[in-house]
Amino acid sequence: MDVLTAVPRDVELDPGPPVVHGMPPETPGEMPPQRLDRFDRRSRRNLVDPRARSSLLRRTVVLGGAALLVGYAVSEMYEVLSIGGLTPLEAVVLVLFAVTFAWIGLSFVASLAGFAELVARRLAPPAPRPTESLAKRTAMLMPTYNEDPSRIFAAIEAMALGVDGLGQGHAFDWFVLADTTDPDVALEEEAALVAANHRLAGKARIHYRRRRNNTAKKAGNVADFCRRWGRAYDHLLVLDADSLMDAETVVELARRMEADPDAGLIQTIPALVNGTTVISRLQQFAGRVYGPVVGTGLAWWVQKEGNFWGHNAIIRTEAFMSAAGLPDLPGKPPFGGHILSHDFVEAALIRRAGWTVVIADDLSGSFEESPPSLVDLAIRDRRWCQGNLQHTKVIGGKGLHWISRMHLLTGIMSYAASPLWLLLILAGLALALQAHFIRPEYFKDEFQLFPSWPRIDPERALALFGLTMGVLFGPKLMGLVAFALDGPARRASGGFLGLFFSFVFEVIVSALVAPIMMLVQTGAIMEILLRRDAGWKPQRRDDGGLPLRDLIHRHRWHVVSGVALALAALADSWVLLAWLAPAVTGLVLAVPISALTGSAPVGRFVRRLGLLRTPEEASPPAIRLAMAEARPAYQAAVERAPDLVRIVSDPALKRQHLALVDRLGDRPRGKVDPTSALAAAKIAEAESVEEAVSFLDAKERATLIATPRLVEALSRLPRAEAV
Known part of the structure; x- marks a missing residue:
């Protein structure tokens, strides 16, 4: 069992490294x-x-x-x-x-x-820029x-x-x-x-x-x-x-x-x-x-x-x-x-x-x-x-x-x-x-003497x-x-x-x-x-x-469109296909072009x-x-960078983290954030910090680190090795 020893009043406790604060005072x-x-x-x-x-x-x-x-x-x-x-x-x-x-x-x-x-x-020399101090x-x-x-x-x-x-x-x-x-x-x-x-x-x-x-x-x-x-x-x-x-x-x-x-x-x-x-x-x-x-x-x-x-x-x-x-x-x-x-x-x-x-x-x-x-x-x-x-x-x-x-x-x-x-x-x-x-239809009018050629x-x-x-x-x-x-x-x-x-x-x-x-x-x-x-x-x-499978999936309809355009042009003539060659080539070869570029x-x-x-x-x-x-x-x-477990387990790291958390706005009574509530419930059921963190998904962890009361609740849990 640990023995608690009183600290003499003339001995100063090490407050740890100075805390870096996130933002200056607000000016609304x-x-x-x-x-x-x-x-x-x-x-x-x-x-x-x-x-x-x-x-x-x-x-x-x-x-x-x-x-x-x-x-x-x-x-x-x-x-x-x-x-x-x-x-x-x-x-x-x-x-x-x-x-x-x-x-x-x-x-x-x-x-x-x-x-x-x-x-x-x-052709003109650049104008000199001023050097005075900004006000x-x-x-x-x-x-x-x-x-x-x-x-x-x-x-x-x-x-x-x-x-x-x-x-x-x-x-x-x-x-x-x-x-x-x-x-x-x-x-x-x-x-x-x-x-x-x-x-x-x-x-x-x-x-x-x-x-x-x-x-x-x-x-x-x-x-x-x-x-x-x-x-x-x-x-x-x-x-x-x-x-x-x-x-x-x-x-x-x-x-x-x-x-x-x-x-x-x-x-x-x-x-x-x-x-x-x-x-x-x-x-x-x-x-x-x-x-x-x-x-x-x-x-x-x-x-x-x-x-x-x-x-x-x-x-x-x-x-x-x-x-x-x-x-x-x-x-x-x-x-x-x-x-x-x-x-x-x-x-x-x-x-x-x-x-x-x-x-x-x-x-x-x-x-x-x-x-x-x-x-x-x-x-x-x-x-x-x-x-x-x-x-x-x-x-x-x-x-x-x-x-x-x-x-x-x-x-x-x-x-x-x-x-x-x-x-x-x-x-x-x-x-x-x-x-x-x-x-x-060359003769659009039955009384037309000469045909209308397109x-x-x-x-x-x-x-x-x-x-x-x-x-x-x-x-x-x-x-x-x-x-x-x-x-x-x-x-x-x-x-x-x-x-x-x-x-x-x-x-x-x-x-x-x-x-x-x-x-x-x-x-x-x-x-x-x-x-x-x-x-x-x-x-x-x-x-x-990207993997070849992903590229094929992304560009499948581009390739199909290119083939369809080529066939339609070829149905008319090789000349038309030649005119459309730049568009057809780019679409038909979309997968290798995307991969290479x-x-x-x-x-x-x-x-x-x-x-x-x-x-x-x-x-x-x-x-x-x-x-x-x-x-x-x-x-x-x-x-x-310390992970969440280390942050809540180390007082200095926790103090530094909380100094960077943004101020929470006022919450109307009765309007509960479901993500915060679910994170709090999971923390309450956990028997250790590690277990609580394992319960939380990414969205819940993102909400937790932005919520001081949840950080404090998590920090009150023991580490797994102490359980």
Whole structure:
């Protein structure tokens, strides 16, 4: 039997290591949901700087140019089809062509403007940036959902040390806003936070909060922060779990916010990095080479009515909290409920309230990662597709700026374009099969003297095809030229020859992937129309490889569709099959294409060949090197993270854990959380800590670690060896 020994009063007990607290004191504020069915224009704020207004000339140039181009193309298509009269099927083809050509025509004209702007910038010396100390406070928000904590905290350390090195650390606080539902990952996040606080003591203030219920996903996560802590900060710089930003870019965004009293949101254009597979490196190359032309063109003509892509952007807290509270859409998911693609809507609401929204296309040093496989792209696209189609209930909102409505329409069309392209292909195929198999009625009138031969203008059709290909590939060619004019970037990407071969490789692989993604997005729209909700799944970041059985299951209908399309074309002629060869090949070979483009070893092989190289891949940015250097320390912290049994059995570990648990809201009497109640009942029946933990499923353990009274109840049980 143990003997209790009194401790002399002059001997101090060791309190253990100092406790790291999760969040600073709350500064509650209102963030009311906005109404879409009404808006009082008198409530819109007036611009402080009249120069903040956008130029009508730029919009006239881009939209007018696009209208002329589309009008000419549709007129030519009408002339191609209408010789001898326009049949109903030809009318369908004409309408589908008009819609799809308008979609690519606007992008082409805007890219022309972007190309001219980029070339002009290269001829002018860059303007010096100010160096004065920042006067206002910015909250750096890193929302996370079941992500690798070592990656999250290594990125924060790299950015925080960079900002501190510029002498601006006083102006930034760093927040990890977890919506993590996996209890093991949540405990790893806590271990990584403790490590970060020890490593960055005196250089950065890092905070952590895990929500008990992840209501409204990422948008609800950020809104919860705003309502509880937002009033303490002038700005919010929102990141994603895969985001990384140079310290100079972070500070410059804060400076621009301080200098522009009308700015509500400033969005950077992130570059894709860290691609390991062919599909991720393909997106990385395309974004780096073609992206600047497209992004600069968009920024050039939308001006102060820009858009928000959900991350790597700075937001004025006052504008966000007063004007961008999201309403729930009427009805049930997938069209109703919480808005999944919240970013476009938030930008539209901020602009509606009289703040400007700017795309800072001139800022580099903003990075993110891309999905590693076609399957991962499809999973992400399924969620984005649902969110963008929800915008059909937002686009008619009262008081929205017409450019904001165009952004919403663009989001809708980015997915609706796929079934439209598919319908255009099928309608064209039907025309060819009709001409081949159905006997034409040459004498439509019994008194007609001369027959009506079905005719088409082949020369005009060929010229129109050339125009369409030019408009479709024009932004890529302009991007390639603009990129090649940048000597250091060109040399880092393999020089003229290496850049050319990468361009050809990208075009070929993209052409094979395009029909697969067309059917993926068409299928996503069909699921949404059938009222199937997408849910929310964490993204994979590295190798996108999947077992062959899974790939066959995922792509079975793509292969069947490709075979059916090939047989239908062959029924007409070998010539038609040759025209449809790119689409047919991509679909028939969907399984091997998906396997090869999602494989990390194949990605490394393509990289060794020198294909798809980008400057950031050849010479990694300093911020990525700093993150890579910090990551092993956090991986070690995660590996040493105590499990639930150790936490409740060790007073110091329990004290540290409870210091990081988020405050529970008030519970109405009689409204019992069933998961908490079930966990409490299982703990009450257990005879040891280990047995209680074995009784609990993952959801119950996630609830337990977020509930202090359940943690205390579990800690009162003996360990198994003492029973």
